[in-house]
Amino acid sequence: MADLQESIARLQAACRDPRAQMDRYLAQGKKVVGCFAPWAPEELVHASGMIPMGMWGGHTELKSAKSYLPAFACSIMQANMEFGLNGAYEGMSAVIIPAICDTLRCMTQNWRFGVKSIPAIAIVYPQNRRSPASTDYLISEYEGVLLQLAALTGCMMSETALCETIRIYNEHNRTMREFAAAAAEHLDVITPQVRHAVFKSAFFFEKSEHTAIVQDIIAGLKALPVCQWSGKKVVLTGIMCEPEQVLDILADNGIAVAADDLVQESQQFRADTPETGGGGLKRLALQWNERYGCSLIHELGKPRGGELAKLCAGAGADGVINCMVKFCDPEEYDQPWLEKDLRAAGIPCASIEIDQQNASFEQIRTRVQTFCELL
Amino acid sequence: MYTLGIDIGSTSSKAVILRDGRELLAHQVVPLGTGTIGPEQALDAAFREAGIAREEIAFTVATGYGRMNCAPADAQFSELSCHAKGIHYLLPGVRTIIDIGGQDAKALQLSDTGQLLAFQMNDKCAAGTGRFLEVMAKVLNVPIGELGPLSAQADRPAAISNTCTVFAESEVISQLSAGVSAANIAAGIHNSVAKRVAGMALRLGHPTSLAMSGGVALNTGVVSAMAREIGCPVQVHPLCQSAGAIGAALFAWEKQMKKEGSSNE
């Protein structure tokens, strides 16, 4: 069992240099398939014996991407495109792109013509999950992905492999949820930045490897006395809370992340694939119906505010910070309703702008500090 | 007991000395901001005005853009919280503040005791800030301080539709060459700023008592445009520029009182 700090450091290193992780797997003779944010069928890649790696943009200077995307496309896509064009992803056998928002739709085409060295596989998730026909449709989309993966890489999956993958991913989900619970009791060790690293690093490891490291962390935490956090506690919601400087600003203000509802973090791990109900692909398709509270997945009633209020109560949080990725229109539709429902529940909420290309964080510092002062 | 509040902005520095958290002993504004000798100059001037020595200060709070690098500060608070407190001191009945500075615009909602309840900020875009007015004043070839009186002479305010500063500049140039009067254009510019900022402020709800502060509050044209746009009279206190520093000095007093209270236990 590895030392707590060593394990944390390993995960932080993976987040700071995902390329090194990718090279490690390539050196082992494994193939790597990139998975665009926010949702991709990683399990299909894993079951085919390859390593799925999340593509969540990053800090970079936008140059070549400007020939494909206008200024008002979100920074995650801008960065992914820039990295694709400048070779940062070279070595990937393919990328999977979910056409789940307007910009992502276009990305399937931009990548198709712009990054010819890494073939793009598009997947279109069903949005009418109330229709029973959506499950068969999604299964066929998965089969399309599998076929393209096989044709591009020669790697295929088997039903046995898929069932094993599902087991691994469900176990990983459980582990991450256990980590979230343990983290809440050790906010001195699990600072906002560390917490984020533990979650985000899941995108850069083979899942069972990541499970093992996180289990070490959980064991290490449980050996420590529970921390009674004296500062403010918040719940983070939105697509993601990055870069590190933003997380450090939270810490500077004595703010701990008691729980999160971020698409990049807890949302990835809160819906398990059913263990019964059909073959692997069918059950994987049914998992899609379990996802909730994501602005990119169609739901009626604008339930996010209500869900967040419950999450806050459960986590003992003082307020919510809504991490708004700049130019993300699905998030912008949700924002007024989310804030309204939280206000009605008496829960303070502040929005901060998330922009990976941001060079100055003074404005965010002021907002976070002000929010903290009024909590 | 004397407390000191320092507000180090991007283009100006303000210092305020308060006695017993009540009486304004000194308030100084220097048009030099963070990274310059501005803060030091403001401090010097404030101490001279108050007639006390630096050692007599019990607690110092810094605020503003340069608050993180203020050596004499015992603590620092965000300028929004300080501003809210400061304006509450100057205008106790006010519950909503619109603060338009050189680089950003803010709307603050206060409780009856001057506590900040909610806020909105525009800190990314030049439109709706002093910067916008600077750019337009240059195009009109008018000193920025004269934009207000100039707009008062307007008989038909021009419509400036663009929210992008760059495009709006080009719009103003077209209007000028089409013979629209500078007065009408100035009025149009003020309406544009007021509209943009009002929209942001209205997210906090419709104000019942409203004050403006920040450098742009000195522009009578923007103030009257804002009153029209929001549908609520606007108060502007002559000392509003020092509101941040006043709030900081008030926070300093609260902090010191708490310290003395707990040390007496």
Place this chain on the structure above:
Amino acid sequence: MSDTLNPTAAAPAQAAAAPAKPKRPKAKSLLMIGEQTNALFENARLAKERGEKVGWSASIFPQEIAETLGLNVLYPENHTAGIAARHQADPFLQECEGPMGYSNDLCAYAKLNLAYTAVLNGESSVELPDGGKMVKPDFLLLTNNICNQLTKWYENLARQLDIPVFFIDTCYNPMDYVTETRVRYVRAQIDQLIRDLCAFTGKTWDDERFKKVMEISQRNSYLWERANNLMDHKPAPIGGFELFNYMSAMVCNRGKESTTAIMEQLNAEMEQHIKEGTSTFPAKEEYRVSWDGIACWPYLSHNLRTLKQYGINMVASSYGKAWAIQYDDLDGMARAYCFASTNGDNASTMLSRRYEALTRMGCEGTIYHVNRSCKVMDCQMMEVQRQLSKMAGVPFTSFDGDQADYRNYSEAQFETRIQGLVEVMKQNKEAKSNG
């Protein structure tokens, strides 16, 4: 998608575009459009008074369903385009971005409509310039074949008004065709939707009526496409911008016989011009261009004035023909609606559609409207334009605008860009004639 110049607003635009000519009597087809539009709103209002359920629909929802059931349905995209064209958008934009707390990044049709809805709902006191003729809906009809913002917009409307959404998820097509799996999914949704809608509204489905509506819709699609194709004559029989006026027929009334009458009339008028060698374009046709993207509704007259100056007629547009939807049965309908509009706009399809339009209409240039409201178009257009320009050997220019938010436009920029395009088109023309 949208259109709609209220014919009375169109007249001043046309008059401004042709000051020297005596005022032309308005074309009969345009008068018919005006009547049809008035009837659409009036019938919805009367239906509401009778206690019937009235709906709002996305612009490329299968209108055949509502038409067959005899439901009155209005179209927010179309309605807000009209508000924008009549320069009435400002108070709604202020309301939406102000007290309602929405970001200005959103599609302006959505911004206008959400604010208008707030007024209908008694949550806002902005004055309705049309007196509230866009009556409050009892249900929503949604497809996402145009874009994903529609889904979010309608989620919000549903919550705001506490009404149901009848949704057909028409999945995006990354391939050049619609997969059978999509057809099955969409068909299953259509079948369920019809059942649910009948249960909700108390209407019944009549297969015979559906057959009739399909026939009418097919005929109208055929006539509309025919009219668009008549623009291949040189000179084109009408000013291309005028075709925008007929969008309301194809968006809001596609399954109605009144549209058949309008389309037949339009075709006849265009044929007449072709016969006589005349055109409604208010200048000599010097250059023929295609227009890519939705119309810049708040600035149509400025666009027209500028183009007229150089004799530029827009003879092809990327989205007019989007409403020419062809099929024979429910499966075909599922397939057609799944491929409609931007849903069928993977890059290769986009390219082939545009290339066909460019070559058929003999276009010498393309004007690309970088519509701030429309990410689904803007985020892949640069690559498409590059490839198209190479394929067709035709120059293009772009300008920043918006379908409904009047604040995203610069007259100076538009004029400069068009001037630049003209210079290249002129050079090309001269090079061609010099052999």
